[in-house]
Amino acid sequence: MLKNNVVVITGGAGLIGQEFVKAVVENGGVAVIADIDKNVGEKTKNKLSDELNTKNIDFVKLDITSKRSLQECIKKLDREYGKINALVNNAYPRNKNYGKHFFDVEYDDFVVNVGLNLGGYFLTSQQFAKYFKKQKYGNIINIGSIYGVVAPRFEVYDGTSMTMPVEYTAIKSGLIHLTKYMAKFFKGMNIRVNTLSPGGILDAQPKTFLEKYKKECLNKGMLDKSDLKGTFIYLLSDMSKYVNGQNIIVDDGFTI
Template sequence: MNGVDIDNKVVVITGAAGRIGSEYARAVAAAGAVAVIADTSEENGRKLADEIIANSGKADFELLDITSKESVQRLITVLTERYGRVDALVNNAYPRNKRYGARLEDVTYEDFCDNVGTHLGGYFLTSQQFGLHFQKQGYGNIVNMASIYGVVAPRFEVYEGTRMTMPVEYAAIKSAVIHLTKYLAKYFKGSNIRVNCISPGGILDAQPVEFLDKYRAFSLSKGMLDPQDLTGTLLYLLSDMSKFVNGQNIVVDDGWAL
């Protein structure tokens, strides 16, 4: 136990086979909850569930495509039959197409719509479907993954000299996720459903040293964060310690956006 009481809660984490999601799943299971690893990546998702179970945690892998209503509804049905309830949804998947990550001048209208549609549209779809289920159930908790780039304008200077950039779709998606969070929190007024979001700074992933140095110059201590640096905030939002925190965006960025 980590001092937060989420024992035996059923927590769906979309994109849990990925970098941040896998640490979320480990942390949720370590706190005694059932980590439902819901991802399009079956191989990585099953491997993670096996690892958590081998460490005496509770985990399930379920194939999920957040852009398919049928897939989302199937997941809700399967979990309700298996556990009798779903306590929380963590919207953490990161859909993007092969051309994602281009500079502004190279982004086509079609690719912009595709990437915004799958990512933001997927978060809408899962929130809508789980939200309706939570209404019937009488309670629920949704945590959305946003980003500091949904809060502040890009610092393009930290990417200079690298092949990296901050995609225009990402700014549109993540700022919208923050406002979608507020919309949903208000929409579900009186339903015992909370909706909050987490806006992390950059996460370490073998980025070029010159970028890391430029990025760190804006940070107040560490610089780019590890996925483990986000888990405390997630557990807090999933637990009753944050019972009256609703419609909020919690920035976890080592002060980078100040």
């Protein structure tokens, strides 16, 4: 499905990013882990290359909030591959105060976290789209969330220390509309932009939370990270050639 396609995955060393890297390679593409954490990024590259017995995984250190870092990354990839087929905005930057309950969030932290994440997704898209425009094609996938679509079901967090941060809602709902803005702005440039909005992904969460969350879903509840692969590859491939500006939700029905 992605033969020789060069796909850049920001935050590619993280929980979901690693799965996206695998999916790209399994479908014949070259996956570039573009992550701020050099140590984890290189380890991930080596681990997944061994696991999949492939030479088609690359690592580039990238900070999605730095124009210079983005420009260097794009230059390096252009030198190495002569093309970039797709960008997957998947990184998850946040500061040390991220994740507090609504009444405890300070204005400065709200602004910083929205800036790092939504601002970073904007900046990364802007810089890659400049390259895509020259190249005359490109594909951007923004990783959203169910919480960009519906208000949180706060009751699922009762009895745990978890919450759904207010910044996240602002970031992910903004991202869905940013996707539409960019898709339309790129009219005639052969660059498409879509959002993939996952439901919660299993990652050793407390049992009480998992049970309550499952009640909001239709069959499975929290998803395995590999459950996103099909939709991810669909959006990267020509099978979705004229799907543009859309938000595809993969959540076992949580949002309906």
